[in-house]
Amino acid sequence: GNSVTQMEGPVTLSEEAFLTINCTYTATGYPSLFWYVQYPGEGLQLLLKATKADDKGSNKGFEATYRKETTSFHLEKGSVQVSDSAVYFCALSDDQAGTALIFGKGTTLSVSS
Amino acid sequence: GAVVSQHPSWVICKSGTSVKIECRSLDFQATTMFWYRQFPKQSLMLMATSNEGSKATYEQGVEKDKFLINHASLTLSTLTVTSAHPEDSSFYICSAAQRPGYTFGSGTRLTVV
Numbered sequence: 001g002n003s004v005t006q007m008e009g010p011v012t013l014s015e016e017a018f019l020t021i022n023c024t025y026t027a028t029g030y031p032s033l034f035w036y037v038q039y040p041g042e043g044l045q046l047l048l049k050a051t052k053a054d055d056k057g058s059n060k061g062f063e064a065t066y067r068k069e070t071t072s073f074h075l076e077k078g079s080v081q082v083s084d085s086a087v088y089f090c091a092l093s094d095d096q097a098g099t100a101l102i103f104g105k106g107t108t109l110s111v112s113s
Numbered sequence: 114g115a116v117v118s119q120h121p122s123w124v125i126c127k128s129g130t131s132v133k134i135e136c137r138s139l140d141f142q143a144t145t146m147f148w149y150r151q152f153p154k155q156s157l158m159l160m161a162t163s164n165e166g167s168k169a170t171y172e173q174g175v176e177k178d179k180f181l182i183n184h185a186s187l188t189l190s191t192l193t194v195t196s197a198h199p200e201d202s203s204f205y206i207c208s209a210a211q212r213p214g215y216t217f218g219s220g221t222r223l224t225v226v
Contacts, residue, residue, distance in 0.1 A: 032214075034214070034215075043217045043218055098162065099162075105156040
């Protein structure tokens with residue numbers, strides 16, 4: 001079945017450091033890929049998405065490129081801020097009506113000043 | 114954009130009582146909604162998929178008699194935790210499918226004492 005694998009956390013960085021959170025997936029067909037962010041005590045917010053191979057999703061300085069050849073969707077940011085501290089979830093959807101998102105285990109990011 | 118309103122945001126109840134959590138789509142019709150449970154520092158576990166006007170589909174291992182889901186209208190789905198016990202304490206999140214993405218409620222923190 002479909003699955004998502006994320007790098008284990010926590011990830012601890014200093015402000016302005018470069019961030020990469022790895023995400024790979026297993027899926028039949030051509031899924032859509034997402035990154036969600038969860039701040040402490042809150043629900044999930046969509047960070048970015050890509051619906052087909054080679055698409056690049058971007059938002060708030062974060063980027064991720066849908067790589068079909070490596071089945072990956074790694075999240076990157078060139079210069080993190082303290083306010084980026086949160087849990088990041090990679091997810092996929094097989095785009096079939098009525099099916100839920102499948103999430104990775106989440107990666108906790110902690111940024112210090 | 115699409116908004117899903119989830120209430121309450123937190124609730125404390127006594128063991129043996131029931132708690133109802135509501136999830137409303139405010140500006141769109143949600144034929145399908147999903148209910149997730151999240152344990153501390155863990156990913157989201159899909160509990161069930163609810164479809165308007167029909168019975169919910171529960172994931173393996175989820176007790177349908179304990180977690181009652183009702184999706185009586187295109188804008189409202191409810192999750193009732195019946196005869197709650199401390200082990201039911203968790204963060205519950207609803208999500209509505211709105212192609213090509215998903216919209217999440219802000220979550221409900223349930224504490225059973």
